[in-house]
Amino acid sequence: MTDYKQKLNDLLLMCAKQDASDLHIAVGRHPTLRIDGALVPLTKESILTPQDTEGLVTAILTETQKGEMSLKKQVDFSYTFEDKARFRVNTYYQRGFMAMAMRLIPAKVKTVEELRLPPIVHDFSSISQGFVLVVGPAGHGKSTTLAAIIDEINHNRTEHIITIEDPIEYLFLQDKSIVSQREVKIDTVDFSDALRSLLRQDPDVVMIGEMRDTESISTALTAAETGHLVLATLHTNSASQTIDRIIDSFPAEQQSQVASQLSAVLVGIVSERLIPRIDGGRVPACEIMIANPAIRNLIRERKTYQIDLVIETNSQEGMITLNRSLTDLVKRREISLENAETYSLNPSELRILLEK
Numbered sequence: 001m002t003d004y005k006q007k008l009n010d011l012l013l014m015c016a017k018q019d020a021s022d023l024h025i026a027v028g029r030h031p032t033l034r035i036d037g038a039l040v041p042l043t044k045e046s047i048l049t050p051q052d053t054e055g056l057v058t059a060i061l062t063e064t065q066k067g068e069m070s071l072k073k074q075v076d077f078s079y080t081f082e083d084k085a086r087f088r089v090n091t092y093y094q095r096g097f098m099a100m101a102m103r104l105i106p107a108k109v110k111t112v113e114e115l116r117l118p119p120i121v122h123d124f125s126s127i128s129q130g131f132v133l134v135v136g137p138a139g140h141g142k143s144t145t146l147a148a149i150i151d152e153i154n155h156n157r158t159e160h161i162i163t164i165e166d167p168i169e170y171l172f173l174q175d176k177s178i179v180s181q182r183e184v185k186i187d188t189v190d191f192s193d194a195l196r197s198l199l200r201q202d203p204d205v206v207m208i209g210e211m212r213d214t215e216s217i218s219t220a221l222t223a224a225e226t227g228h229l230v231l232a233t234l235h236t237n238s239a240s241q242t243i244d245r246i247i248d249s250f251p252a253e254q255q256s257q258v259a260s261q262l263s264a265v266l267v268g269i270v271s272e273r274l275i276p277r278i279d280g281g282r283v284p285a286c287e288i289m290i291a292n293p294a295i296r297n298l299i300r301e302r303k304t305y306q307i308d309l310v311i312e313t314n315s316q317e318g319m320i321t322l323n324r325s326l327t328d329l330v331k332r333r334e335i336s337l338e339n340a341e342t343y344s345l346n347p348s349e350l351r352i353l354l355e356k
Contacts, residue, residue, distance in 0.1 A: 004055035008293070011130075012081045014042065014328075015104055021139070023087075025100040026054050037276050050097045056139075057091045063345045065091075069098075074182075078105070078167035103139075103170050109151040110144065117145060118123055120288055120318035121270060124231075125152035128204075130267035131224040140274045141284060142233040143169050149231060150207055154179055158206035159249070164194045166209055175203075195219040199226065208232040214249045221258070224265035238322070238345060239269040239289035240307040243299055247333040263299035266291040271322065272345045275335045283334055286342060287311065287322040327353045 010033050015023045020033035021042075030041040038330050046052070060079050061069060068075050074092040079102070081087065088103040112121045124132045132149070134142045141323070147170040153159060154177045161177050166184035180201070181187075188194035189348045192215050198206060203223075211217050211232045224230040236242040243262065250258045271287040289295065294310050326340040327350065341347040 001145070002052070002055060004052075004059040004353055008056050008059050009081065011042070012085065012087070012102070015102070016081075016085050017339075021104055023102040023104075025053055025056050025102075026031070026094065027097040027099070034094040036280060037139075037274065038284055052107045053100070054098045054161050057100050057330070061091065076166055077185075078169070086169075088167055095115075106144075109147045109170050109243070114147050115141070115144060115148055116283060116321060117148070117270075117272075118286055118288055118318070120290070121145070121149065122152065123318070124268060124270075125149045125156070127229055127267055129224065129227050129265075130231055131220065131262070131265045132199065132229070132231045132267050133234055133242055133269045134231070134272070135239075135242050135269060136272045137237070138235060141272055145270060145272060145284075146207060146231055146233060147172075150179075150205070153177060153205055153229075155277045160202055161205040161207065162198065162201055162203040164188070164191065164198070164209060165207075166191060169209075178287070191216065199223060199228075203228060205229045206231070217246055217249055219244040221261050221265060225261065236271070238271050238308075238328055239287055239311065240304040242269055242271070243304050243307070247302070252287075260300055263291075263296040266296070266299065272323070275326070275329065275339050277334055278336060279334075283329060285322060285327065285329060285335075285340075286320065288318060290317050292317060323350045323353055326350060328352060 012021055015033055018033060018035060020035045022034035024032040027048055030047055031045050032039050032041045065075050065077060069091060076090050079089050080086045082347055086105040088105055088110055091100045134145045136142055150161060151172060155174055155175045157176060159177045161179045163181045168181050172179040180220045182194055184191050195216055206223050206228055208220055210215060211234050213221060213235060219231045220232055236245050246262060247255050247259050268291060269289045271304045273285045274282040275285050277283050289311050295307060298306050311321050324345060324346055326344055329335045330337055330340045340350060
């Protein structure tokens, strides 16, 4: 009889040793790692059968989680492997079979410098109130960037920091600040319940792991308006798209009020992509938008299509377009032109910048 707990532990050890970001378990495939953004099948391992995937998934589920898996067909949670590594886990069904994705969470929270983010990102950790967003596709470092900002506050300021996460990813060692990390389903019944009670817990800084709906966006805006620093993530591709997504998530009759509210509280947006490096590993390319008076005016007037031009012409304030960031990385021979074009939202403009 197969010891699935041991088999999974062996795979997780391999994941950590090979510096993989994810482990994928699915029927009809070899166990597969994601290394530097690319999927790498472990061909020395057997192709997984339905019995294998069910054994590997249920090996780490609690009885409560097994019940949730049966009822909801998917479960999110964090898993600590022998005090050596933590993983963010999503178990789910596909074609009627159990499957699982496990994301390795580094034990140490990296600094802005270690992540090679633009120095302007430091400024977000010194603000006392407002709304800061880190956006981008899944798996491109949003949580890691947010953790760097939170940990910088933790080491430099005396604040009460509350995080609402599903599940908790990085563990913060409290320093000058009190850090209260609340995990959905363990420390609070659900996301919306945690958000509703948030302001009664006397926070100074609030981190919302992911804004999922109108209620979470509304709570974040209210918290930022009432004197708190709110940091959150959103799955969008650019600063202008982020602003549109926030406003459009509300009913039409509320949108002008939300635009006005957002223009007043927004501090900045970091949009990032992790690009494969020529020498291996990945490097961030970032769009940085700082909410200066021109940006605030465009948000109020719903002219978000003009925001890219303001970012392009205000580099002296620390703003940077994604194409500028990609151009710098290509010119420093860190990433290939092909990859830069793949991740650019405007490849023709990128080519013009590279010719200058």
